[in-house]
Amino acid sequence: xxxxxxxxxxxxxxxxxxARAHLATCAKCARRLEAQTRLFAEIESWEEAEPPHDLxxxxxxxxxxxxxxxxxxxAAALQAGLVLLIVSLAWPLVTNLAQSLRLPSVWFPxxxxxxxxxxxxxxxxAALEASLLALPDSAAAWLRLAPNWIAIWPAVVAGAALAAVxxxxxxxxxxxxxxxxxxxxxx
Amino acid sequence: MDEASDRQLVVRTRGGEANAFGELxxxxxxxxxxxxxxLLGDPQEAEDLAQEAFLRAYRRLGxxxxxxxxxPWMRRVAANLCLNALQARKATLSFHEEFDEIPGDLSxxxxxxxxxxxxxxxxxxxxxxxxxxxxxxxxxRHYQEMSYDEIAGALRIGPGDVRTRxxxxxxxxxxxxxxxx
Numbered sequence: 001x002x003x004x005x006x007x008x009x010x011x012x013x014x015x016x017x018x019a020r021a022h023l024a025t026c027a028k029c030a031r032r033l034e035a036q037t038r039l040f041a042e043i044e045s046w047e048e049a050e051p052p053h054d055l056x057x058x059x060x061x062x063x064x065x066x067x068x069x070x071x072x073x074x075a076a077a078l079q080a081g082l083v084l085l086i087v088s089l090a091w092p093l094v095t096n097l098a099q100s101l102r103l104p105s106v107w108f109p110x111x112x113x114x115x116x117x118x119x120x121x122x123x124x125x126a127a128l129e130a131s132l133l134a135l136p137d138s139a140a141a142w143l144r145l146a147p148n149w150i151a152i153w154p155a156v157v158a159g160a161a162l163a164a165v166x167x168x169x170x171x172x173x174x175x176x177x178x179x180x181x182x183x184x185x186x187x
Numbered sequence: 188m189d190e191a192s193d194r195q196l197v198v199r200t201r202g203g204e205a206n207a208f209g210e211l212x213x214x215x216x217x218x219x220x221x222x223x224x225x226l227l228g229d230p231q232e233a234e235d236l237a238q239e240a241f242l243r244a245y246r247r248l249g250x251x252x253x254x255x256x257x258x259p260w261m262r263r264v265a266a267n268l269c270l271n272a273l274q275a276r277k278a279t280l281s282f283h284e285e286f287d288e289i290p291g292d293l294s295x296x297x298x299x300x301x302x303x304x305x306x307x308x309x310x311x312x313x314x315x316x317x318x319x320x321x322x323x324x325x326x327x328r329h330y331q332e333m334s335y336d337e338i339a340g341a342l343r344i345g346p347g348d349v350r351t352r353x354x355x356x357x358x359x360x361x362x363x364x365x366x367x368x
Contacts, residue, residue, distance in 0.1 A: 004350075004353060004354055004357065005350060008328065008334075008335065008353070009334065010334070010335045010346075010350065035361075036357075039357060039360070039361050039364070040329070042306075042310060042364060043310060043314070043325065043329050043357075043360065044329050044330070045306055045307065045310055046225070046307055046310045046311060046314075046330075047307065048217055048218070048221045049220065049221055049224050049230070050217065051216045051217055051219075051220035051221075051234070051237065052220075052234055055212065055216045055220065055234065055237060055238060056209055056212040056213045056216055057209075058238055059208075059209070059212045059238055059241040059242060059245075060205060060206070060208075060209045060212070062238065062242055063205055063208070063242065063245060064205070
């Protein structure tokens with residue numbers, strides 16, 4: 001291993017001098033040095049292969065092709081997660097509405113769900129108006145409202161998440177466009 | 188007009204001039220391609236990985252210290268990429284398959300003709316028979332002419348490990364070359 005280290009230039013000054021002094025007096029190690037030198041030359045005898053002529057143009061072409069920045073990929077993943085959140089939060093509300101309408105299954109037409117949703121919202125609005133009118137008795141009014149709030153909380157969260165998804169989509173769209181434009185300007 | 192230095196080309200690339208990076212690719216495509224070719228053994232795969240290495244370098248140009256030479260950094264990017272590819276390949280092959288497999292055919296390779304061809308083939312086969320971590324140290328020491336410390340830094344191993352791996356790799360190559368001389 002020391003002979004190889006000597007040939008590699010991996011020995012420091014004093015170690016290299018000591019190794020050379022030993023090689024000058026030891027025929028066996030001198031033969032090893034000769035064999036290692038031949039091996040090194042053999043290993044390095046492989047001439048460099050020419051790369052394909054179109055390598056540089058291909059690299060430049062690949063640089064010019066648009067790719068999705070990693071930030072946008074994360075944002076898209078976040079958006080997909082929010083969609084799942086919306087669906088899972090809205091699902092109990094939808095099934096509750098379906099049960100309150102005494103429909104045979106949850107696979108009712110979408111229009112019925114919307115009508116039920118509007119009816120529920122109207123009831124909430126009326127309750128809110130009533131509570132505002134009865135501000136002096138606000139404590140009692142809020143207590144009366146409580147069941148309504150509990151019933152629609154998934155809808156509130158789902159609505160907020162939906163708003164986030166819409167906003168995120170607009171931002172993603174804007175970012176992707178400006179990213180492509182910037183890349184085009186760069187190239 | 189004098190040729191732009193690597194550093195100037197890097198600065199211009201960072202400034203958004205992709206053609207400056209194209210010049211860097213032209214300067215280093217031979218050495219990068221050969222790193223990939225020697226490590227992977229397959230011309231087509233080497234071509235793909237060489238291209239990917241340049242793309243990776245372009246994306247990571249922000250982390251490159253332009254006070255240091257570009258060539259070794261670029262070849263290190265290529266070597267790391269190829270080592271990752273070899274690791275992934277190893278995960279899908281048994282030991283014997285990996286050890287016995289010689290990717291590609293010499294007739295496909297852009298290698299010299301004549302008397303040297305036989306010698307080139309022997310060395311190539313001997314090199315490709317080495318396990319990936321031995322092949323890497325041979326590549327970096329003999330073909331990239333890196334020091335032990337540079338190899339240790341590139342492969343994130345200790346200098347002592349570099350010496351040991353080089354010793355074992357050369358012994359394996361010497362044995363094979365002697366048996367197939």
